[in-house]
Amino acid sequence: MSNPAMTARTKLALGMVIALGGPVTCIPTLLAEQLPPNTQIVLMEQALPQSASQGEMRAIASNLNAQRSEYYRKGDWNGLTSLYTPDANFIQLAPVYHAWQGRDQIRQHMQELKDAKASDLVLTVMSADMVAPDKMRVGGDYYVVTQGGQKAYGHFTQVLRIDGGTWKIASHTFARPEPITAAEVGACGLGCKTGFRGYH
Numbered sequence: 001m002s003n004p005a006m007t008a009r010t011k012l013a014l015g016m017v018i019a020l021g022g023p024v025t026c027i028p029t030l031l032a033e034q035l036p037p038n039t040q041i042v043l044m045e046q047a048l049p050q051s052a053s054q055g056e057m058r059a060i061a062s063n064l065n066a067q068r069s070e071y072y073r074k075g076d077w078n079g080l081t082s083l084y085t086p087d088a089n090f091i092q093l094a095p096v097y098h099a100w101q102g103r104d105q106i107r108q109h110m111q112e113l114k115d116a117k118a119s120d121l122v123l124t125v126m127s128a129d130m131v132a133p134d135k136m137r138v139g140g141d142y143y144v145v146t147q148g149g150q151k152a153y154g155h156f157t158q159v160l161r162i163d164g165g166t167w168k169i170a171s172h173t174f175a176r177p178e179p180i181t182a183a184e185v186g187a188c189g190l191g192c193k194t195g196f197r198g199y200h
Contacts, residue, residue, distance in 0.1 A: 057128035060167055061138040061160060065123040068169075072121045075114060077107040085163045085170045093175040094154075096187045112181040117147035123156065134162040135170075144180060152178040 064083060071080035081103035084090075090100040090109065100106055113121075126140040138158040143151040154176025161170040179185045 057130060057136055058125050061125045061128045064167055069121050077110055081107050083169055085168045088169055089171045091173040095177055095179045096184055116181045118144050118180055120145035136160040146180060152176050152180060
């Protein structure tokens with residue numbers, strides 16, 4: 001086989017490995033030996049680290065969300081929003097649909113929850129999967145501690161992304177049946193549940 005054909009074959013293999021987020025450690029020696037020297041250097045420089053284990057990914061996501069909850073309890077909106085990327089999407093599917101984008105709008109929603117006497121947000125990460133070397137998909141359950149200590153339960157998904165060398169929330173989608181903020185109560189009318197009976 002000619003060198004150009006062999007080079008094309010190796011580039012295809014390299015592209016597949018990178019797309020799957022795996023390490024470039026299994027290119028056959030025969031292929032590498034038949035490549036021009038410069039191509040071998042490129043292959044070495046583009047090698048990716050091994051993917052994290054399931055437990056490690058869940059720990060990263062759990063720690064990030066625990067920090068988020070701590071900031072919420074303290075009312076530290078700068079700290080809380082620093083855990084999101086500057087262009088983060090924050091999407092509520094229920095009790096009413098609403099989408100916020102960016103740290104300022106996320107801060108606004110957190111303040112609305114506080115104004116409604118919601119004292120805590122507790123997230124439990126149930127799954128975490130690496131979808132790219134710098135991106136993780138996370139899912140789980142959460143509850144909001146509302147006025148009187150009752151709990152409104154819901155579910156969430158997140159996309160975490162490495163930003164500035166640390167994991168941050170790039171997308172956060174959540175849903176719960178009960179309205180909590182004044183805006184939610186006003187928008188729901190008779191279409192939402194009232195009271196804060198939790199669900200799982």
